[in-house]
Amino acid sequence: MKLDSKIPKGNLSEKWDNRKFEMRLVNPANKRKFDIIVVGTGLAGSSAAASLAELGYNVKSFCFQDSARRAHSIAAQGGINAAKNYQNDGDSVFRLFYDTIKGGDYRAREANVYRLAQLSGGIIDQCVAQGVPFARDYGGLLDNRSFGGAQVSRTFYAQGETGQQLLLGAYAALSRQIHLGKIEYFPYHEMLELVLINGHAKGIVTRNLITGEIKTHAAHAVIIATGGYSNVFFLSSNAMGSNASAVWRAHKKGALFANPCFTQVHPTCIPQMGDHQAKLTLMSESLRNDGRIWVPKSKETAKKLREEKIKPADVPEDERDYYLERKYPSFGNLVPRDVASRAAKEMCDQGLGITKNGNGVYLDFEEAIGRLGIDVIKSRYGNLFHMYELLMGDNPYKTPMKIFPALHYTMGGLWVDYDLMTTIPGLFCLGEANFSDHGANRLGASALMQGLADGYFIIPSTIGNYLASLGFEKVNADHPNFEKEKQKVLKQIEKFMSINGKSTPDEIHRELGKIMWNHVGIARSENGLKEAIKQIQSLRKIFYKDLKVTGETNNLNETLEKAGRVADFLELAELMAMDALNRKESCGGHFRVESQSKEGEAARNDKMFTYVAAWEYAGENKKPKLHKEKLTYENVTMTTRSYK
Amino acid sequence: MKVIRFIISHSLTKKYIMALTGLFLITFLVVHLIGNLLLVIDTTGAKFNEYSSELKSSLFIQITEFILIFGFLFHVTDAAILYIKNKSARPVKYHVLKQGENIKLSSNFMYITGILILLFLFLHLYQFLFLGRILKSEILMHELVINAFKNPIYLFIYLIWLIFLFLHLKHAFQSAFQSLGLYHKKYTNIIKNIGSIYSFIVPAGFAFISIYLYLN
Amino acid sequence: MTINVKLKIWRQKNAQTKGKFETYVMENINIHLSFLELLDELNEKLIKNDEIPISFSHDCREGICGTCGLFINGRAHGHLRGVTTCQLHMQMFKDGETIVIEPWRARAFPVIKDLVVDRSALDKIIQAGGYMSANVGGAADADAIFITKGIADNAFAAAKCIGCGACVATCKNASAMLFTAAKVSHLAILPQGQCERMRRVRKMVDEMDRNSFGNCTNTYACEMDCPKNISIAHIARMNREYLRSVLT
Structure with a gap:
């Protein structure tokens, strides 16, 4: 298989126009003859479904939640970037492109990122x-803020709920098309298999989560927009239901999986407080603008703090280590997410962590309250402090917050070409589910931008090019492949129900999370990764021997749903470890301890690894095959990030 | 017929009718109170008698009375329809419902206060409208009223009734404005305050008159 | 610190069968556990005992997706103001307390299983008209329309609705006025929303009526239990908008 990224010819700024002109079009009157399946209703899925229906295609929209509006895009807090230059501070399409490429540590495609920056302004208009x-x-004009260390103010926001407002916008557009009869809407439906006919994606198999009915759906093309896979780590900032099943099952059907090891950790989450914790809650990154991060200098003091024998206020100033300010004097507490996260883990690994299980550092506002007054702090962070107090029972105005990094976003995903089509013809992948735009690290406020650019502007153009190559005949679900895939799904469900062991899916998932966090988390080593692969393989065996699922198959059964998702996580996890093992360099969110500078900073190896690692599924328990898509940088020079 | 069907089948139109008829009845109560004050101003009862005979003969008043009856019937029928619809909107009840924690007493018991007000109203109408006007039109109104309020049981029931009226009005006044969409972040408080004063003063006024008549 | 609690939970196999309460005793509960994590823990126990775990809706667990929603001790999302069920923590409960957990109750929200109800009626209200008909591609520059901060903030305050259905659940009439009004109001406030203003409110309210919700009797319970503190001022605005559309 040869990877063709189909990057158009021409200058960077002309590529998208050139591509649009090259593409074949579907006549407006013929659009209604094509059916398109869209799986997922987050920013990418909803916007794609709505804009395709607006064009006249017949769309079927699926989500596992009870409503399209629940998708986890809704939880994005900070904002959405756009190169509007409304603040007159020197922003431009090229600067947004440049920042994104650099932020991604030179592991993203130039052409894709440039297109993203070009489309960003139109998203805000829409x-x-x-x-x-x-x-x-x-005065009535849009306000912007600077976000994630950017030197220009280009982030548009709606208080701390930008993701919600954008998703509700896309959901409204989707709802309108449902009302107009252009979208058939399937909430409470989970995609469990992709159906191929002659190598082309032609449909999916779903389970109705309420009735348990397994059904096949046929279409001319399938779009997957089901988000990322942070939940491989069990504890993450993702929603409980976020899963990788759609992408993973498409991967097993032949879609290559690109850069699975590129994951992003968010430094300011509320730490885990007990074994039964189900998820981690994110606190906005903006807290680091005024908070100072510290741990005690001595392990003894840390031990006393862990055992709650003393309070943080009892630790005198000269016994505190403001380690970010010490290590990175020029950026201090505002270093990028990956750097801050790594430093926190390092401190905790040295036994300086301050929560009961040793995983936590302080985020202290005492100095800021002294400098700015309590009212200013209240106006800036009041709602966050309130949220923290609800969760932890501590008052952050009086005692420092406890924070720890948590898994937050996955840059890797299904490999797609410039048209967002995977290696399976007719299967497209949008949003966080694909790998395309963020390289090895995503900048703050860029995820929302990518999801909407893919859905509102890119897919409506590119899918036409594919559909125009097909005939107008209706695709029916009576092809034998549909029945075959349906039987496969039924068999898997039967298998889960019949094992009748002792471990719940959650227990196994929790175990997997521990393995992943310890070995494929913030810092990764060769030995650790090899160990992880071994452990994952044995956990997978345990899963198929010892799983326990109660309840019925023809009723709402969350345990059964979870079992299927965990089964996929257990396979994806191994691929993540393998990819991390293969990439013997540190870049962005991927930190290999063997590859660091003298000062302990991430060291890229551009000579060896300036490529996209796209993995081909080779069969059960077989080593996947690696394909490399070489990345070339013609418009930017590759530099080393420095925050000293 | 079409209009009525439209009103009945739409939730908000029912709300408007409730509010409009309610406001109409609220205005009527003020007029009624002013009329009754004649009982206090002129203890001989001459003015009051004059006033009540005027009520009987004036065409204008008769038309207004007709509208009043209609408004009242609308208010009550609308309430009944709403009640049935609202009850059927929750066929399975909650096992534990701490409604008192999140709403005011007066708003929770509008139906009950409404029904109690209605029940006594029949007595009230029988006593003064039916007996006074239709059957024994030669008895002077003043005498009829004095006789009624000299009866301590009647007075007691009347006063209890006024408490229910107070509770009903307390919610009704501001609620009517809310239903008609007349909400303003600055001025709604003024409406609320007027509502509170109104809902107290009007029943208190009636109570004062009745106690005054009883004592004198 | 740990506490013990008794849970009285509504169990119902599906929409067709009748449900009943079951009691579960949970001991030595870490007070840092969230309320839903307590249910997770209980479910794990049930599965291990070969029983069917309790179904309850949840997803983001940070108070924004609107999926979770339980009637806890007689209040929607529990007794605290401005929080969703998933934001409740065990430290907010007393040691030895009996906690009664019921599903949202409304004709428009039929029970699917245990504590899970079908809230698709809310989706239908949005589908009927809760949007601006703005196709992708034709939008003017975002700063072409001036919208002053006050208007933007007011629209945002209405747009914050997470569609959880607590307003319906807590209303004694199971009315969806606050939900509908929040969307009507959000779009009616903004200048972009003026074109479809009259049509929108008619279509949305009529759809609401078709879905067997009750009527609003201005008790304002919804405002008290709304996790996003959406004001009943928006209901007044909807009443005004609808009246205007009926009269014109």
Whole structure:
């Protein structure tokens, strides 16, 4: 298999226009003859379904939640970037492109990222037309803030709930098309298998989560927009239901999986407080603008803090280690996410952690309250402090917050070409589920931008090019492949129900999370990764021997749903470890302890690893095959990030 | 017929009718109270008698009375329809429901206060409208009223009734404005305050008159 | 620190069968556990005992997706103001307390299983008109329309609705007015929403009526139990908008 990224010819700024002109079109009158399946209703899925239906295609939209509006895009807090230069501070399409490429540590495709920056402005226009209530100033113009260490203010926001407002905008557009009869809507449906006919994606198999009915759906093309796979780690900031089953099952059907080891850890989450914790809650990164991060200098003090024998206030100033300020004097507490996360883990690994299980550092506002006054702090972070107090029972105005990094976003995903088509013809992948735009590290406020660019602007153009190559005949679900895949799904469900062991899916998932966090988490080593692969393989065996699922198959059964998702996580986890093992360099969110500078900073190996690692599924328990897509940088020079 | 069907089949139109008829009845109560004050101003009862005979003969008043009856019937029928619809919107009840924690007493018991007000109203109408106007039109109104309020049981029931009226009005006044969409972040508080004063003063006024008549 | 609690939970196999309460005793509960994590723990026990775990809706567990929603001790999302069920923590409960957990109750929200109800009626209200008909591609520059901060903030305050259905659950009439009004109001406030303003409110309210919700009797319970503190001022605005559309 040869990977063809189909990057158009021409100057960077002309590539997208050139591509659009090259593409074949579907006549407006013929669009209604094509059916398209869209799986997932987050920013990418909803926006794609809505804009395709607006064009006249017949769309079927699927989500496992009870409503399209629940998708986890809703939880994004910070904002959405756009190169509008409304603040007159020197922003431009090229600067946004440059920042994104650099932020991604030179592991993303130039052409894709440039297109993303080009489309960013149009997203804001579209969202405003839909009624998204972005923050405004008193004069009536849109307000911006600077985010994630960017030197320009290009982030549009709606208080701390930007993701929610954007998703509700896309959901509204989706709802409108449902009302107009252009979208058939399937909430409470989970995609469990992809159906291929002659190598082309032609449909899916779903389970109705309420009735348990297994059903096949046929279409001319399938779009997967089911988000990322942070939940491989069990504890993450993702929603409980977020899963990788759709992408993983497509991968097993032949879609290559790119850069699975590129995961992003968010430094300011509320730490784990007990074994039964189900998820981690994110606190906005903006807290680091005024908070100072520290741990005690001595292990003895840390031990006393862990056992709650003393309070943080009892630790005198000269016994505190403000380690980010010490290590990175020029950026201090504002270093990028990956650097801050790694430093926190390092401190805790040295036995300096301050929560009961040793995984936590302080985020202290005492100095800021002294400098700015309590009212300023309240106006800036009041709602976050309130949320923290609800969760932890501590008052952050009086005692420092406890924070720890948590898995937050996955840059890797299904490999797609410039048209967002996977290696399976007719199967497209959008949003966090694909790998395309963030390289090895995503910048703050860029995820929302990518999801909407893919859905509103890119797929409506590119899918036509594929559909125009097909005939107008209706695709029916009576092809034998549909029945075959359906039987496969039924068999798997039967298998889960019949093992009748002792471990619940959650227990096994929790175990997997521990393996992943310890070995494929913030810092990764060759030995650790090899160990992880071994452990994952044996855990997978335990899963198929010792799983326990109760309840019925023809009723709502969350344990059964979870079993299927964990089965996929257990396979994906191994691929992540393998990819991490293969990439013997540190870049962005991927940190290999063997590859660091003298000062302990991440060291890239551009000579060896300036490529996208795309993995081909080779069969059960067989080593997947690696394909490399070489990355070339013609418009930017590759530099080393430094925050000293 | 079409209009009525439209009103009945839409939730918000029912709300408007409730509010409009309610406001109409609220206005009527003020007029009624002012009329009754004649009982206190002129203890001989001459003015009051004059006033009540005027009520009987004036065409204008008769038309207004007709509208009043209609408004009242609308208010009650609408309430009954709403009640049935609202009850059927929750066929299975909660096992534990701490409604008192999140709403005010007066708003929770509008139906009950409404029904109690209605029941006594029949007595009230029988006593003064039916007996006074239709059957024994030669008895002077003043005498009829004095006789009624000299009876301590009647007075007691009347006063209890006024408490229910107070509770009903307390919610009704501001609620009517809310239903008609007349909400303003600055001025709604003024409406609320007027509502509170109104809902107290009107029943208190009636109570004062009745106690005054009893004592004199 | 740990506490013991008794849970009285509604169990119902599906929409067709009748349900009943079951009692479960949970001992030595870490007070840092969230309320839903307590249910997770209970479910794990049930599975190990060969029993069917309790179904309850949840997803983001940080109070924004609107999936979770339980009627806890007689209040929607529990007794605290401005929080969702998933934001409740065990430290908010007393040692030895009996906690009664019921599903949202409304004709428009039929029970699917145990504590899970079908809230698709809310989706239908949005589908009927809760949007601006703005196709992708034709939008003008975002700063072409001036919207002053006050208007933007007011629209945002209405747009914050997470569609959890607590307003319906807590309303004694199971009315969806606050939900519907939040969307009507959000779009009616903004200048972009003016074109479809009259049509929108008619279509949304009529759809609401078709879905067997009750009527609003201005008790304002919804405002008290709304996890996003959405004001009943929006209901007044909807009443005004609808009245205007009926009269014109």
